[in-house]
Amino acid sequence: MIYVTKRVEFSASHRLFNPLFDENKNNEIFDKCNNINGHGHNYVLDVTVAGIPDPETGYVIDLKLLKKIINEELIVYVDHKHLNFDVDFLEGIIPTAEHLAVLFWQKLEIKIKNGKLHKIVIYETANSFVEYYGEPIEIKVYN
Amino acid sequence: MIYVTKRVEFSASHRLFNPLFDENKNNEIFDKCNNINGHGHNYVLDVTVAGIPDPETGYVIDLKLLKKIINEELIVYVDHKHLNFDVDFLEGIIPTAEHLAVLFWQKLEIKIKNGKLHKIVIYETANSFVEYYGEPIEIKVYN
Amino acid sequence: MIYVTKRVEFSASHRLFNPLFDENKNNEIFDKCNNINGHGHNYVLDVTVAGIPDPETGYVIDLKLLKKIINEELIVYVDHKHLNFDVDFLEGIIPTAEHLAVLFWQKLEIKIKNGKLHKIVIYETANSFVEYYGEPIEIKVYN
Amino acid sequence: MIYVTKRVEFSASHRLFNPLFDENKNNEIFDKCNNINGHGHNYVLDVTVAGIPDPETGYVIDLKLLKKIINEELIVYVDHKHLNFDVDFLEGIIPTAEHLAVLFWQKLEIKIKNGKLHKIVIYETANSFVEYYGEPIEIKVYN
Amino acid sequence: MIYVTKRVEFSASHRLFNPLFDENKNNEIFDKCNNINGHGHNYVLDVTVAGIPDPETGYVIDLKLLKKIINEELIVYVDHKHLNFDVDFLEGIIPTAEHLAVLFWQKLEIKIKNGKLHKIVIYETANSFVEYYGEPIEIKVYN
Amino acid sequence: MIYVTKRVEFSASHRLFNPLFDENKNNEIFDKCNNINGHGHNYVLDVTVAGIPDPETGYVIDLKLLKKIINEELIVYVDHKHLNFDVDFLEGIIPTAEHLAVLFWQKLEIKIKNGKLHKIVIYETANSFVEYYGEPIEIKVYN
Numbered sequence: 078m079i080y081v082t083k084r085v086e087f088s089a090s091h092r093l094f095n096p097l098f099d100e101n102k103n104n105e106i107f108d109k110c111n112n113i114n115g116h117g118h119n120y121v122l123d124v125t126v127a128g129i130p131d132p133e134t135g136y137v138i139d140l141k142l143l144k145k146i147i148n149e150e151l152i153v154y155v156d157h158k159h160l161n162f163d164v165d166f167l168e169g170i171i172p173t174a175e176h177l178a179v180l181f182w183q184k185l186e187i188k189i190k191n192g193k194l195h196k197i198v199i200y201e202t203a204n205s206f207v208e209y210y211g212e213p214i215e216i217k218v219y220n
Numbered sequence: 221m222i223y224v225t226k227r228v229e230f231s232a233s234h235r236l237f238n239p240l241f242d243e244n245k246n247n248e249i250f251d252k253c254n255n256i257n258g259h260g261h262n263y264v265l266d267v268t269v270a271g272i273p274d275p276e277t278g279y280v281i282d283l284k285l286l287k288k289i290i291n292e293e294l295i296v297y298v299d300h301k302h303l304n305f306d307v308d309f310l311e312g313i314i315p316t317a318e319h320l321a322v323l324f325w326q327k328l329e330i331k332i333k334n335g336k337l338h339k340i341v342i343y344e345t346a347n348s349f350v351e352y353y354g355e356p357i358e359i360k361v362y363n
Numbered sequence: 364m365i366y367v368t369k370r371v372e373f374s375a376s377h378r379l380f381n382p383l384f385d386e387n388k389n390n391e392i393f394d395k396c397n398n399i400n401g402h403g404h405n406y407v408l409d410v411t412v413a414g415i416p417d418p419e420t421g422y423v424i425d426l427k428l429l430k431k432i433i434n435e436e437l438i439v440y441v442d443h444k445h446l447n448f449d450v451d452f453l454e455g456i457i458p459t460a461e462h463l464a465v466l467f468w469q470k471l472e473i474k475i476k477n478g479k480l481h482k483i484v485i486y487e488t489a490n491s492f493v494e495y496y497g498e499p500i501e502i503k504v505y506n
Numbered sequence: 507m508i509y510v511t512k513r514v515e516f517s518a519s520h521r522l523f524n525p526l527f528d529e530n531k532n533n534e535i536f537d538k539c540n541n542i543n544g545h546g547h548n549y550v551l552d553v554t555v556a557g558i559p560d561p562e563t564g565y566v567i568d569l570k571l572l573k574k575i576i577n578e579e580l581i582v583y584v585d586h587k588h589l590n591f592d593v594d595f596l597e598g599i600i601p602t603a604e605h606l607a608v609l610f611w612q613k614l615e616i617k618i619k620n621g622k623l624h625k626i627v628i629y630e631t632a633n634s635f636v637e638y639y640g641e642p643i644e645i646k647v648y649n
Numbered sequence: 650m651i652y653v654t655k656r657v658e659f660s661a662s663h664r665l666f667n668p669l670f671d672e673n674k675n676n677e678i679f680d681k682c683n684n685i686n687g688h689g690h691n692y693v694l695d696v697t698v699a700g701i702p703d704p705e706t707g708y709v710i711d712l713k714l715l716k717k718i719i720n721e722e723l724i725v726y727v728d729h730k731h732l733n734f735d736v737d738f739l740e741g742i743i744p745t746a747e748h749l750a751v752l753f754w755q756k757l758e759i760k761i762k763n764g765k766l767h768k769i770v771i772y773e774t775a776n777s778f779v780e781y782y783g784e785p786i787e788i789k790v791y792n
Numbered sequence: 793m794i795y796v797t798k799r800v801e802f803s804a805s806h807r808l809f810n811p812l813f814d815e816n817k818n819n820e821i822f823d824k825c826n827n828i829n830g831h832g833h834n835y836v837l838d839v840t841v842a843g844i845p846d847p848e849t850g851y852v853i854d855l856k857l858l859k860k861i862i863n864e865e866l867i868v869y870v871d872h873k874h875l876n877f878d879v880d881f882l883e884g885i886i887p888t889a890e891h892l893a894v895l896f897w898q899k900l901e902i903k904i905k906n907g908k909l910h911k912i913v914i915y916e917t918a919n920s921f922v923e924y925y926g927e928p929i930e931i932k933v934y935n
Binding site: 079125 | 635
């Protein structure tokens, strides 16, 4: 197997809080990430596909195609958006990087037909990031 | 002269629009930066002070002190905030990086007593940034 | 004045040699950059425009517009190209980063109408780069 | 096990095309990577060796030695070269990053005697890279 | 499982030598790393914790907490220190990055109660780094 | 004029203190930089030369030559060294980045004959750096 990765970026806002907690508990747990008007990041997203290179092209997956899939399935929905309000598939989710990774996986996996989605990495800042390999994780939806 | 720089980061939301424009014009000019719920960035801020090193310390300005000033005057007000709603000294300002540079200058200049504030650089993303050297620029306040 | 910069990248090949030198002299001066089949780089290009922010938008120049100009005037001509063979406006020029900076300036300057082109930086690698502020420099064309 | 990595860089040209395809098909599949005169990159190469640190030195493998091996086996052959024309061990290969990874592995593996070659990463650009762990992959040679 | 990582930096000196070797052998093996007065690095440390996100917070481990643990267990002891002389838990150890990884693991593992310590990466420079996943490795202590 | 820059790195130790201050004052002013056994950094050094490109080569100065000068005049003396003890031309100097910039300038300026030394930048860390343009600055030597 060879693992090929496309890196893309998007800029978005979010607010971290649990609607079932009171204000004090949200502040205690989420601290400044609980700012009512939100805050934002330049997110970096690495999408890795595993496979064998096609002998006729030398590609596991054409990275131009992978970039097109990432743009069409994710970036148009999350770039320059507020993740708590503007994104249908994130509705009711606490938008931590962990949760974004799981939900981004669901959007990408079915669209990748050359090779197999192997890993998603999301950098919230240069010093904080999460990695996800697609093991099923249930995510609570708050209404 | 020697120029010493401290780099810091902060994460914030903003929305770019002019309240005197109608929705169409705001969309035409500010495009996705006009998203009503805002979007966000990991801003990088470089603050440069010019001066002669003190012969007793070898410092133009102790960068620990410069960092303390930047934190106390700016970062506590803008980090994990929405720049349109949460920051008194940005009230009514269109929060472009250009405007942030000018208003950050005003907050820092009077606090720097070792050397002289020389330059402010603000990176909105790794590929978009502004530099400002303190020449007076009038900024319109919208109420 | 405020200085706003857009950074873009392009990937290209080049070969450095002077057609009036013999092979020995070209090897002595240009060393491995004289490889007959060329070699390549991921060039990084920073374009800086100086001006006063428009009070109605807070922009010196909309960086989306600046990016469009850079793409239309330069990137479509040089990205994924061989700079010695594929680019009309570089014909007969020794394609050092110094020369690219001067010729890129000529292409961009007349197209920038908000603010004034102030600086071009070209990184050939992360450790080698040139800066140019538009002072007239004559460049020899070899036919 | 501990995994130690040396990162090196090289600048090279390549052209992606399949000699059995006609021009239209090559353009359709490889797009601008099929530019006849080639294009280039600053490639970044990470070589990872796995092993137990020697109790007398604390090294899995002395990274000065690893760097020497990478230079002697790879860098002198590919740096400032055109990968389609100048490199014996790449002759007839479509020089995608996937294929480079496999062929670089073959050159390095037999030379590493402290620890065991574990992974090769090749960045074609900062946003496109491949990883390879040495599983046997057959690569088609076009003559 | 999701893997979350916090990156921190510290600046330290070290000297690499084996007290049982004579000067010639130390110079031969450790070369300029054996400089008697030491030399230094800006080390970068990535600490990765594996786990399932808590449905009430969306966090595997709150990265503010992970950063606090790293600071209290490691950074206060090693930042702006000489690793051969100033750090109790490194006494008698040859302070290679490999050894630091193992000893840092021992300090962190028992303190992490949300999720499980999964990986430590230590960059000595941008081009030289080690990864460690916690497999038991015996490290020789020289007195 | 065109400005060409070569970036190099070196790893070194230093300790910041003034021998005329008592221990309390040194701790108060230099804080953890006053650690008796020193600490270290991966310094990054940018050397910029200004000039007109030679029409026969397209170079202001061949960056291979500039790198050779930087290595021979500076890097062999400071890389993997302790700046307080091991470097003749820094003897008695408080080794702040400001002072290094001035003394590095003196070593480089006389050796650069193509173009003119224009600027030196020294990064002590990614977030702390100094710039120097060669204006005469007297530096106190402590014996």
